[in-house]
Amino acid sequence: xxxxxxxxxxxxxxxxxxxxxxxxxxxxxxxxxxxxxxxxxxxxxxxxxxxxxxxxxxxxxxxxxxxxxxxxxxxxxxxxxxxxxxxxxxxxxxxxxxxxxxxxxxxxxxxxxxxxxxxxxxxxxxxxxxxxxxxxxxxxxxxx
Numbered sequence: 001x002x003x004x005x006x007x008x009x010x011x012x013x014x015x016x017x018x019x020x021x022x023x024x025x026x027x028x029x030x031x032x033x034x035x036x037x038x039x040x041x042x043x044x045x046x047x048x049x050x051x052x053x054x055x056x057x058x059x060x061x062x063x064x065x066x067x068x069x070x071x072x073x074x075x076x077x078x079x080x081x082x083x084x085x086x087x088x089x090x091x092x093x094x095x096x097x098x099x100x101x102x103x104x105x106x107x108x109x110x111x112x113x114x115x116x117x118x119x120x121x122x123x124x125x126x127x128x129x130x131x132x133x134x135x136x137x138x139x140x141x142x143x144x
Contacts, residue, residue, distance in 0.1 A: 001068055004029050006038050032065035039069045041077030050123035054081045054090050094119035095131040096138060104135065106142060115141050 004012045012033055016026045039057060042049065049057070056103050058066055063086070070082045096119060115138050116135070122128040128137055 001029050001032050001064055002036075005033060005068070009033065009113075028062045028064060031061065032068065035061065035065055036069050036072050040073050040075070040078065043069075043076035043081055045071065046075045048081060050080070050091050050125050051084065052124040054085055055092075055120075055124055058082070058085050059090070089124055092120065092123050094123055094134055096134045101138065104138065106138075111142070 004015060005013060009018055016029060021029070031093065042052070042057065065087060066077065066082055070079055073079045073082065094116055096116070098116070101112055101115060102108060106115075118135050119128070119137060122134070122137055128134050
């Protein structure tokens with residue numbers, strides 16, 4: 001993946017074909033292609049992104065891609081953010097579920113995703129630390 005990242009997209013495609021790289025690996029290479037530099041730049045900024053923003057940048061990327069970004073990072077803060085994602089942040093979930101939102105009297109729909117995404121962001125950023133605080137935040141979101 002590191003070697004392929006140095007190549008332009010067309011050359012990368014030719015190289016994986018020529019080398020007979022298995023399809024599942026090619027998919028990871030395609031997703032990760034270019035991600036290393038892009039993510040490294042975003043994570044190295046002076047105003048480091050908050051944990052929820054890092055989560056959104058990284059969710060769905062393979063561990064190999066994230067480790068490659070870590071290995072190539074010249075930013076200590078960026079490396080810490082990546083490490084936190086791999087160690088803990090990717091496992092964080094809101095306490096409330098869709099079922100509990102229904103029990104609170106909310107109607108299922110697109111708003112549920114908005115609420116659950118916002119609750120996850122608040123958890124990741126340390127804005128809420130308990131189910132009670134999540135319930136209060138969910139009510140504020142609905143009232144807007």
